[in-house]
Amino acid sequence: MKVFQHVSDIGDLKTALAEAFEIKENRFKYSELGKNKTALLIFFNNSLRTRLSTQKAAMNLGMNVIVLDVNQGAWKLETERGVIMDGDKSEHLLEAIPVMGSYCDIIGVRSFATFESRKDDYEEKILNQFIKYSGRPVFFMESATVHPLQSFADLITIEEYKRTSRPKVVLTWAPHPKALPQAVPNSFAQWMNAADVDFVITHPEGYELDPAFAGNACVEYDQMKAFEGADFIYAKNWSCPGVTRPEDYGKVLSKDMSWTVDARHMAVTNNAFFMHCLPVRRNMIVSDDVIEAPTSLVIPEAANREISATVVLKRMLQAL
Numbered sequence: 001m002k003v004f005q006h007v008s009d010i011g012d013l014k015t016a017l018a019e020a021f022e023i024k025e026n027r028f029k030y031s032e033l034g035k036n037k038t039a040l041l042i043f044f045n046n047s048l049r050t051r052l053s054t055q056k057a058a059m060n061l062g063m064n065v066i067v068l069d070v071n072q073g074a075w076k077l078e079t080e081r082g083v084i085m086d087g088d089k090s091e092h093l094l095e096a097i098p099v100m101g102s103y104c105d106i107i108g109v110r111s112f113a114t115f116e117s118r119k120d121d122y123e124e125k126i127l128n129q130f131i132k133y134s135g136r137p138v139f140f141m142e143s144a145t146v147h148p149l150q151s152f153a154d155l156i157t158i159e160e161y162k163r164t165s166r167p168k169v170v171l172t173w174a175p176h177p178k179a180l181p182q183a184v185p186n187s188f189a190q191w192m193n194a195a196d197v198d199f200v201i202t203h204p205e206g207y208e209l210d211p212a213f214a215g216n217a218c219v220e221y222d223q224m225k226a227f228e229g230a231d232f233i234y235a236k237n238w239s240c241p242g243v244t245r246p247e248d249y250g251k252v253l254s255k256d257m258s259w260t261v262d263a264r265h266m267a268v269t270n271n272a273f274f275m276h277c278l279p280v281r282r283n284m285i286v287s288d289d290v291i292e293a294p295t296s297l298v299i300p301e302a303a304n305r306e307i308s309a310t311v312v313l314k315r316m317l318q319a320l
């Protein structure tokens with residue numbers, strides 16, 4: 001595997017899940033694979049889970065790990081070609097990327113949507129430059145439009161906890177005070193569309209996900225109706241994807257607190273498990289009682305980030 005961005009990059013999902021459970025059984029089984037290999041993890045944005053779980057995954061495989069917080073200690077980077085660099089940016093990404101590539105064997109990058117341009121965000125302008133100029137395999141640690149390590153961990157979690165062979169999985173929008181990217185819901189939709197589940201998306205009008213990710217998923221604008229009989233509730237806020245009105249891209253169109261997932265919502269489900277990628281704003285996205293219930297999977301879900309990252313790094317090492 002040279003790039004890990006979309007669900008298609010991981011190939012057959014049953015095989016990927018079998019590998020995940022093999023690693024979960026013995027996470028050091030491939031500890032010789034990464035000997036004398038270096039993973040460079042580059043963060044343009046904050047992280048707790050991705051940073052720790054990906055470092056742990058690389059260590060499981062015997063790799064050396066370098067973590068760079070671009071905004072803390074590195075030179076401020078220019079990303080646009082043709083700019084006269086007479087401002088506060090001392091280095092261009094076009095030099096920085098191949099230099100970073102020269103110090104490692106595999107690169108992971110986190111770079112969120114800027115909301116300055118829907119076109120630039122959805123063309124993955126930053127990550128694609130890493131793919132083009134680093135000379136190394138690149139895996140996405142949450143980009144402008146996708147968060148595949150999270151979705152793979154979510155799929156592992158659903159596989160572990162499902163009580164029927166084809167569970168009903170509902171992705172629900174929930175309110176948040178700030179504009180958040182669409183990376184998590186985009187990827188979750190993409191992975192659930194590829195998995196053997198009955199997948200439903202619910203959100204207020206105007207929050208339609210890009211069709212490249214939503215695919216043929218059932219969209220239900222009535223949240224309570226969507227929740228009926230659900231086996232898994234996956235809550236997440238996202239800002240306007242700008243599908244129907246491009247001028248609204250990145251805007252907060254609603255803070256309707258009736259969409260906060262609480263006991264009233266969970267009561268119409270099939271005793272559903274609650275999922276969220278974390279970090280989560282309590283009593284905006286989900287009530288205290290729902291996230292603290294025995295049916296809340298947020299901690300095992302986060303723990304599975306180590307497993308998804310180990311599988312992805314293992315695949316990349318095997319392809320070097």
Ligand code: CP
Binds near residue numbers: 046047048050150278
């Ligand atoms: N879920 C997730 O990616 O968490 P972090 O932002 O803390 O890495």
